Structures are given as structure tokens and as C-alpha cells.
Amino acid sequence: MGTPHGFVERLAELSQSGVPFVCVTMVDAVGSTPQDAGSKMLVTNEGLVTGTVGGGKVELKSIKHAQEMLARPVGHAPLTEFVEWNLKRDVGMTCGGSVKLFFETYNHSNWRVVVFGAGHVANEVVGCLGRLECHVTCIDPRPEWLDRIAATGRLRKICHDDPRTLVAELSDDSFIVCMTMGHATDRPILEEIFRQGRKFPFLGVIGSRAKRAVLLKELTAAGISQEQAEGFHCPIGLDLGTNQPGEIAISVVAQLIQERDRWRQRVGNGPRTKHD
Secondary structure (H helix, E strand, O other): OOOOOOHHHHHHHHHHHOOOEEEEEEEEEEEOOOOOOOOEEEEEOOEEEEEOOOOHHHHHHHHHHHHHHHHOOOOOOOOEEEEEEEOOOOOOOOOOEEEEEEEEEEOOOOOEEEEEOOOHHHHHHHHHHOOOOOEEEEEEOOHHHHHOOOOOOOEEEEEOOOHHHHHHHOOOOEEEEEOOOOHHHHHHHHHHHHHOOOOOOEEEEOOOHHHHHHHHHHHHHOOOOHHHHOOOEOOOOOOOOOOOHHHHHHHHHHHHHHHHHHHHHHHOOOOOOOOO
């Protein structure tokens, strides 16, 4: 059986949307099976989107299995899974036969990074993150700078005159990076985060140790406790490379990956790394 008409287009649309979904492919069918090898379907948390692997009990079991994969925490959920079901024993059908199904998850990541700023370094950071399994939000008041950042399926660009007002909308598991036009525009974002008592897995500000000292002084002068005001990284990035925007971005993204892995281990849903 060939790929259903419009299936590839729908897969591409879902991939670009960022919605988690599973592509289910019937790899092999033996005996009295309801569909031929090569049949496909797409499943989200809401259920079947398009395609079929035969309808009836096989399809219902496949949809349930796909949704269970999406429901598992990232790090415990396999990105792909191969199953073989006996229709009588495993599916509860009276007819004989068996099916082999391949499940592939897409957009199943809980790593979210929010970048305040869309300047040269931010552009490079967002570009690096765009190659990873990561949902990125880039916020800046300058539409012309946001337009310079290449669009990807997992990138959301927000143009807003007062970015600090968006802090309340950020999910608690977001990794926050401030790299706006300067400390005068970074500080209101930090202040709003601390006033709301928000605690993110990572909160970093691009800049020097001198900039950190100025930010700490201004935050405490604004009524933020010393303990709260200490709760951000600055400088950010691993100690490598030059001051070229591309190399700074690599060092920052490397630190974000490092912090992400530590966070996943702390919350108990981290995958084993190649160093384990």
C-alpha cells in the first residue's frame, strides 16, 4: 500500500507546528490482517489525525500505544519503538495473523528556551538551538531584528514593546537567557522575574562580571532581596572560543545543554548520556 494522499503534507504541517505526535507505520502483516504493510497514520495526544493502519482493534490499540508514548516523561519515553502483535493473543481478534508496527515520535521534547533579545549573538544562539530538539521563544521590541532570525518549526518570535510583561506567561520549566540591548533593558526583566518569585531551571544574562555587579546593586536598590538577586548566571557560556557572535553562541548553547542535563537528572526524567 502506498502512502495516503496528503499524508506527507500533513506530517510536515504537524512537524512545523511543534505539536507532539507519533507516526505509526505497519512494517509487516502476516495472515488475516486488516491492512497491508506500508500503511501509515499520524496520532497526537488528541487521537488520530490522518491515515490508517487498518481500523478496528488494531488501530485502536495502535492509537492508545502512541498516546502512551507521548504521555511518558521525556527521557523515559523512547523516540522510536517497534512492536509485534499477535492478532488473537495481543489484540483480541478472532482472526489469525500478526502485525509489526513502527512508532516514531516527533516534537516530543520538554526543553524550552526563552531568549530575550534578537541582536547578533541572540540570532546565533537561536540558530544553534534551532538544530536541537528544543522549543525556542525569542522576544524583542524590534521587528526588523526579529525578521533577521530564520524561522523554524519550533521557533516562536514575539515582538513586544515591554518584554518584561510577558514573564507571567512563561512556563516554570523554561530556560531563560537575557541578551537584550544592554543592562538597562535586561534589569527590568530580571526584576520582574524576582518580584513574581519565579524560579526557572536556568536564568542567565550575557555580560561581564562588572555587569553582574551593576545588576546586583540595582536590583537590591529596587527592593529585591540579596538572596533573590544572586539567582542568575552572569557571565554565561562555557569558557571557550573567541568573542565572535557565532563562537559565543556555541559556548552559551553548550552551557544550556549542560544545565538541561543536570535539571533532567534532578527532576528524575533525564536520559543517560554518552558519559554515563
